[in-house]
Amino acid sequence: MRTPALKYIVEAALLAAGGPLKVEQLMELFDEGERPPKQDFFKALHDLADDYAGRGIEIKEVASGWRIQVGEVMAPWVGRLWEEKPSRYSRALLETLALIAYRQPITRGEIEDVRGVTVSSSIIKTMLERDWVRVVGHRDVPGRPAMYATTRQFLDYFNLKALDELPSLAELRDLDALTAQLDFGLPAAEVEEES
């Protein structure tokens, strides 16, 4: 059996170790008599770095040695390995979002006026993080509260070209009447037609 190329031994060791290894540790993998000189190990590490270019994995020297890591470019896919199962949004969040959509630009205080309860900061934060709403300015009243509006991402998510594709309140009222009249359950089909 032929001895594999040094860079592949280094690669295998770094992969199997699952964490950083110092060059000295890599050298320890060889019997003294067969140990390549230190600079060969550095060359191997750099050769590997070249090999990995464009592949989403990279070789990096950190405090405790060299390690192979999956680069940030892969995070959108690889990160999903550890993702948590989604929960459902609260009623409060949906109502707040609906008010921002229908009444934008709107401040937190104005949302609270309509809902009759305080809007928690975490709800606003969630919607900001999701890029569904953003601050478009500040109302020129004491405290200069932020005004929220929906975003392009919001429209994309709900598959709308523009906000006016949302059913109007009047239409919603009609729907209510219709529902009561025909004794429907939730008017799923009717509402979807509007979107």
Place this chain on the structure above:
Amino acid sequence: MRTPALKYIVEAALLAAGGPLKVEQLMELFDEGERPPKQDFFKALHDLADDYAGRGIEIKEVASGWRIQVGEVMAPWVGRLWEEKPSRYSRALLETLALIAYRQPITRGEIEDVRGVTVSSSIIKTMLERDWVRVVGHRDVPGRPAMYATTRQFLDYFNLKALDELPSLAELRDLDALTAQLDFGLPAAEVEEES
């Protein structure tokens, strides 16, 4: 940012997962709308296998899915990363394991019948702790002895995808030869039905 090639996403995921992933799990890394068809994933896995040829790492399907592993060719070097020698298992344990693997579900009494000696509790305990075997039920005979079977972890550990990849059992020789030789008129069938 351009989406990396599928095989590199697959590679990054398998590396980052640190354990086997099924093709279904790999597919879950993509949003439904952007998910490549299943056969593309198989192609990616096979392309990676080709890429790895001669490099001391390999891609292998075991019971829990596909994994990247450092192959036997690297053992002389990579094995040195760990001070401790890999554990050796006693013949008693291996024989007991072989009986469970080939004859599952099997009770301790049935194992003892074949081996001709008592199976020590520590052997069963070791295998249960290693998740190689588990109790899959109880035989409906007096004492209701536990029936043991091997697990996915057993297959993963021994680099197998399924039980049928186990080396085949030696044939039982029937006693026809003996019968003819000794002119006993021995009913061979009685022996054969045991095999």
Place this chain on the structure above:
Amino acid sequence: MSEAQRQAVPPDAATDPPTERQADVAHMNPNVEHPQQAEMPFAIVQGAPVTQIPQDLYIPPDALEVFLEAFEGPLDLLLYLIKRQNLDILDIPIADITRQYMHYIELMKDLRLELAGEYLLMAAVLAEIKSRMLLPRPPSEDGEEEDPRAELVRRLQEYERFKKAAVDIDDLPRVGRDLYPVGTELAERKVLKLQPQVDLQELILAFRDVMARADMFSSHQVEREPLSVRERMSQVLSRLTPGSFTPFVTLFDPEEGRQGAVVTFLAVLELLKETLIDLVQNEPFAPIHVKAAGQG
């Protein structure tokens, strides 16, 4: 035979009246490498000189105990005895094997090895087979005779195949010995939180509910602008750079046509009404500029 070999033979083995135990120990003596060349017997067994020991039985005396303990039970020991003499498992000379088997049992007893009951049970089984072999066999019910060894042969073979299977399993490439699972870090390992899915219908129903509740609490109905205007209000606001002036005309996109211009204009008027923006014109017919209200 070399001097060393001569000396290795216990002196009393050849001179004193041999006991069976001594014979057994001598029988195992591994220092006799070429017994077939021996001039004199190295052991006397049951009064007969023994000049041969099995070729494969070469064990340092210290290892004798280890060797005996290595047997996985009576079947394993029997298999060893059969293999050692190249016997066909289907045609075991029962008398021979029984005698050898008993030697080992005695040896184990003498070495005070913990002797499992199974070994003694097997001794009884062997003795029984031996006696049945000697006796005329009574025909069984279907008139056929059964070889008294059949059951033993079956068990030996069955055990042998699993003994082999155990070796096969041990030879399989194994994690941690022959292969190593790989692992890498993710450069930035963030736990991605999957976002909950929201249906448009949910959103609309939420709005309907919140408005229905608001209706119950408020005495006046807020007049609603068309949504397109409110949307445009947001767009206009977001285009304004805080603290600087934006030319009024740049808020209009000719590609949107007349309808678009009207919506933008209504949005600007609405923003003015809500004092969210200021319009500035330095002199008549000069360009109009827009800036977010209250920011200098």
